[in-house]
Amino acid sequence: MKAFATLLERLAFTNGRNAKMQILRHYLQDTPDPDRGWALAAITGQLELRNIGPALLRRMIAERVDSELFDISYDFVGDLAETIALLWPEPSANRDISLTDAVGVLQSSSRNGQEIAALLDQLDKNSRLAVLKLGTGNLRLGLSARLARTILAQMSDPTLPEIEEIWHALSPPYLDLFAWLAGENAPTPDHQAPFRPVMLSTPTNLEELEKLPIADYQCEWKWDGIRVQLVSDQGVKRVYTRTGDDISAAFPDAIELMDFDGTLDGELLVGREGQIAPFADLQRRLGRKSVSRTMMAEFPAYLRVYDMLIWQGKDWRSEPLSARRAKLDSITFPSPAMDVSPLLSVTTWQDLADLRADPPLSVIEGVMIKNSASRYVGGRPRGPWFKWKRDPMLIDAVLLYAQTGHGKRSGFHSDFTFGVWRDEELVPVGKAYFGFTDEELRQLDKFVRKNTVERFGPVRRLKPELVVEVAFEGLNKSSRHKSGVAMRFPRISRIRWDKPAAEADHLSALEALL
Amino acid sequence: MIAKRDTALADTILFPRPEGLYCPLGDFYIDPVRPVERALITHAHADHARAGHRHVLASQQTLEIMAIRYGEDFTTHRQVAEGEIEIGDISVSFHPAGHILGSCQIRLIPKIGPRIIVSGDYTRTPNDICPPFTPLECEIFITEATFGIPVFRHPDPVEEIRKVIASMEEFPDRPHLIGGYALGKSQRLIRLLRQAGYDAPIGMHGALKRLTDYHIEQGVDLGELVHVDGVSGPRLCLAPPSAFSTPWVHRFRDPVIGYASGWMGVRARARQRRVELPLVISDHCDWPQLIQTIDDVSPEEVWITHGSEAGLLRWCELTQRPARPLRLVGYEEEDQ
Ligand SMILES: [Zn+2]
Ligand SMILES: [Zn+2]
Numbered sequence: 001m002k003a004f005a006t007l008l009e010r011l012a013f014t015n016g017r018n019a020k021m022q023i024l025r026h027y028l029q030d031t032p033d034p035d036r037g038w039a040l041a042a043i044t045g046q047l048e049l050r051n052i053g054p055a056l057l058r059r060m061i062a063e064r065v066d067s068e069l070f071d072i073s074y075d076f077v078g079d080l081a082e083t084i085a086l087l088w089p090e091p092s093a094n095r096d097i098s099l100t101d102a103v104g105v106l107q108s109s110s111r112n113g114q115e116i117a118a119l120l121d122q123l124d125k126n127s128r129l130a131v132l133k134l135g136t137g138n139l140r141l142g143l144s145a146r147l148a149r150t151i152l153a154q155m156s157d158p159t160l161p162e163i164e165e166i167w168h169a170l171s172p173p174y175l176d177l178f179a180w181l182a183g184e185n186a187p188t189p190d191h192q193a194p195f196r197p198v199m200l201s202t203p204t205n206l207e208e209l210e211k212l213p214i215a216d217y218q219c220e221w222k223w224d225g226i227r228v229q230l231v232s233d234q235g236v237k238r239v240y241t242r243t244g245d246d247i248s249a250a251f252p253d254a255i256e257l258m259d260f261d262g263t264l265d266g267e268l269l270v271g272r273e274g275q276i277a278p279f280a281d282l283q284r285r286l287g288r289k290s291v292s293r294t295m296m297a298e299f300p301a302y303l304r305v306y307d308m309l310i311w312q313g314k315d316w317r318s319e320p321l322s323a324r325r326a327k328l329d330s331i332t333f334p335s336p337a338m339d340v341s342p343l344l345s346v347t348t349w350q351d352l353a354d355l356r357a358d359p360p361l362s363v364i365e366g367v368m369i370k371n372s373a374s375r376y377v378g379g380r381p382r383g384p385w386f387k388w389k390r391d392p393m394l395i396d397a398v399l400l401y402a403q404t405g406h407g408k409r410s411g412f413h414s415d416f417t418f419g420v421w422r423d424e425e426l427v428p429v430g431k432a433y434f435g436f437t438d439e440e441l442r443q444l445d446k447f448v449r450k451n452t453v454e455r456f457g458p459v460r461r462l463k464p465e466l467v468v469e470v471a472f473e474g475l476n477k478s479s480r481h482k483s484g485v486a487m488r489f490p491r492i493s494r495i496r497w498d499k500p501a502a503e504a505d506h507l508s509a510l511e512a513l514l
Numbered sequence: 515m516i517a518k519r520d521t522a523l524a525d526t527i528l529f530p531r532p533e534g535l536y537c538p539l540g541d542f543y544i545d546p547v548r549p550v551e552r553a554l555i556t557h558a559h560a561d562h563a564r565a566g567h568r569h570v571l572a573s574q575q576t577l578e579i580m581a582i583r584y585g586e587d588f589t590t591h592r593q594v595a596e597g598e599i600e601i602g603d604i605s606v607s608f609h610p611a612g613h614i615l616g617s618c619q620i621r622l623i624p625k626i627g628p629r630i631i632v633s634g635d636y637t638r639t640p641n642d643i644c645p646p647f648t649p650l651e652c653e654i655f656i657t658e659a660t661f662g663i664p665v666f667r668h669p670d671p672v673e674e675i676r677k678v679i680a681s682m683e684e685f686p687d688r689p690h691l692i693g694g695y696a697l698g699k700s701q702r703l704i705r706l707l708r709q710a711g712y713d714a715p716i717g718m719h720g721a722l723k724r725l726t727d728y729h730i731e732q733g734v735d736l737g738e739l740v741h742v743d744g745v746s747g748p749r750l751c752l753a754p755p756s757a758f759s760t761p762w763v764h765r766f767r768d769p770v771i772g773y774a775s776g777w778m779g780v781r782a783r784a785r786q787r788r789v790e791l792p793l794v795i796s797d798h799c800d801w802p803q804l805i806q807t808i809d810d811v812s813p814e815e816v817w818i819t820h821g822s823e824a825g826l827l828r829w830c831e832l833t834q835r836p837a838r839p840l841r842l843v844g845y846e847e848e849d850q
Contacts, residue, residue, distance in 0.1 A: 012781070013784065013785075013789070013790050013791070013792060014790050015790070016768075019685065019790075022684065022685070023684065026684060065664070066828065066832055068828050069663075069664050069825060069828055069829065072663055072822070072824050072825045072828065073663055073664055073665045073825070076663055076665065076780065076822070077665055077780050077781075077782065078782050079781065079782065082780070082781055083665065086664075086665035086666075086667070086779070086780070087664055087665060090667070125667070125669075
C-alpha cells in the first residue's frame, strides 16, 4: 500500500506528461503481481469501488475525533477524504498491507464501515488517503487510460494498437496482460461482441479550416446524443459508450434495432417517426441501469450511424473513410428508427459556417469535418477528424447567492447562483463554479464580502447588483427548478461591472431558446 | 519547588500593544513589530527581529544574525542574554527553543505574580543545528500555534528528505531545486541530506550564502557546498522559494522543483505552491508536539497566538485547561 500511496502522491504533483509516464512505468516495473494490476485498474478507472460515501466517512470520523476539531480541520483542508486520512489515529506499529488486500477489503466491506476502519487503523497517513480516495472513487490523477496503455506498450513488445484492441476484454488484476508483456501468449478476448477503440476528433474553427482543401473532406452534423459503438457479433448484441462502458441493459430498444452483423459507430438519440427529439428527451433515459416499458414508449431509442469498423466479418478500419462511407450508404436498415447520418453538401468552408450557424434541429450541436482518406484509428489522432461546435448560448444574469469553494479556492466565494427577471422579481436559473480567471475570482470574492445581505450557514445572499454574462451549451425544461428551465454546462464568461441589474435578461428570453 | 503563583495579575505584567507584546514592569517589548526603546528578541526571523530598536536583548547568535541581515548599526545598544537579567522590576532569562540557530523562549519572573514564558517559535523535532527546547516551569505559557490544527503531524524529517534522493534516482537527468527560506530551513535541509547519506556537493543560490557561511562559522558541518553561477551546477541545489519566480531558474533545464515546509502536509496548500516535490519539513511544532508541550509545561493558563488558535483552544477546553487567544498583529504566516 505504501508504494501505491507514493505513486498516487507523485502522480498528483507531477505535471509533465513524460514525467508522469516515467513514474508509472517505474512503478509497474518494480511492483509484483497482482498489486500492479490493481494499481493499473485504479488509475485507469477500471476499479468500481464507490462504496464509501460522505455519510459513512463522517460517521467513522465522528467516533474518533471531536466534532469541533473536525470542523476546523475540514475547513482548512477542504477535502473530506484527506481530512479524515490526516485526522485518523496513527497505527501502533509500522506495518504495510498489500494493495491487493486493501482492494479486497474495499470490495467486500459492509455498509457500516467496520472493515474499512480496521484497515485504516493499520495504515500510515499516505496509505489511508490512498484507501479513502480509492473507496470514494475519487482519484483524479489527470492520467488517461490511453496514456497508461501507451506506457504498457513502451515497456514491452506488443504495440499500442495491439494492446488497445484487447484492452476491453481484460479485467483486473490483468495477470494475462502482464504475462503477455513478459513474452507469453497474448490473452484471447473471452467474450463475443468486443468493444474496439473509438476514433475521436479535435476542435477547430473557420480560420483553421480555411487552410484545408475542402474537397478532401466530408462534413456531417454533430449530433447532441451519446456516441455509441454498436456491436452485433454472431447474435450477441451490445451497445457501448465511447469509453467502452456496456449500456445495453439500459437500451433494449436500441439492441432491438440492431439487425446486422458488424461493428458500427454512431449516435444514440431519441426519435419518433423519423424525427429526432431534443437532448432533453434523451436525458430522461440516462443514468438508469434498466428501463421501464412506458419510458421506452415515451422516449424511444433512435440510432444514427456514421462509420463502420467491421462488417460481416471483414475489418474495414484500414480502408479510407470514403470507402467505408460508400459501403455504409449501400446498406438498408430495416427499421425506420435506424439510419445513416447524412453528408452535408458544401463547396466552401463558408457554406459550412452558414449551416453551422443555423442548423435545422436543436439536437444538432455543430458540425464534423472528416478527411475522406482517413483510416479508422482508435484514440484522438491530430488531423483527420475535426469538430466545430456551435457557439455557446449567452444570457446576462444577476448574481443572487454565493458560497465559498473548497480546495484550491477555499476561502474564496467561487460558487454562484444567478437569476433573471420574471416580472418584478429575480428568479434563480442556475449555478456556475468556473469560467472566471483567478484575478476575477478575487474581484468577485471582494464583491461578495461587500454586498452580503444575509447569511445562511456558508451561503450568502447578495444585493442583486452585479450582472454576469453566462455561457451555456443548452437548455432543458425542468420541473425541479423554480424557473422551469435548467442550463447545461453554465459558466461565467464575462463580468459586466458596467451593466445595471435592471438590464439583465428576462426569463422569457430563456424560454424562447427551449 | 516554588509555590504556584496567582495568575490574576498576568494581564498587568504582559499585554499586547500595537508595537507588540509589552511588559510595563521592565518597560520592554518582546519581538516588537515597530521600532521601540527596548526590545527582547526571541529569534532572528525577520518578522520577530526587526531593525531600529534602541536597546536589543537577545542571544549572541540572534544578535549576530541581525547584524548580518540589517548591518552592524541595527541598534544602538546590544546586550547578550545570559543568566537571569533584572530589567526594572522584573527578571528575565532566555532558554533554547529548538527552532533555529540562536532561537530562545523567554521566561519572565516578576516579584509578585505569575511566571510567564513566551515560547517564540519552537519545535520539539530534533534539529542538531541548535540545542533542543526544554519545558520550564511557569504559570502562564504563551505558545505559538502555527500548526495548531490536528491534521498537522509532521513525518520524520530524515524519511521526508529521502524523497529528494528517491526522485533524483527516478529522474537522473533532471536537476533538483529545493526551496526553503534562507535562515534555518536551508541549513536544516542540508544537514538532513547529509544525515540521509547524500555526500555529493550541494549547490546554493547566492541569497543563501551569508547566512549559510555564518552557520559554518558556528561549527555546523554542512559538507561541500558550491555557489551556483554557471550552467553546469550540481544536480541538487537549494534556493529561497522566491528564486523560482525569477530568471535564475531558467539556467536549469526541466528541473524538479521541491519545497520544504510544514504546510506541505495538506495537498491543497502544496498545490498552491505548484511544486513537484512537496516536503513536509518544518521548524515549528506539529499538533502532537504542541499538545505534548502544553502537557509537559503544565501551566495554570495557556495563551495561544501566532497561527491557528481555534484548534488548540478547543483542545484545551476538552482537556479542561484554562486557555485564551492572544491576538498579536504584524506576524506573517510562519514556515513559508
Ligand atoms: Zn521563526
Ligand atoms: Zn514566528
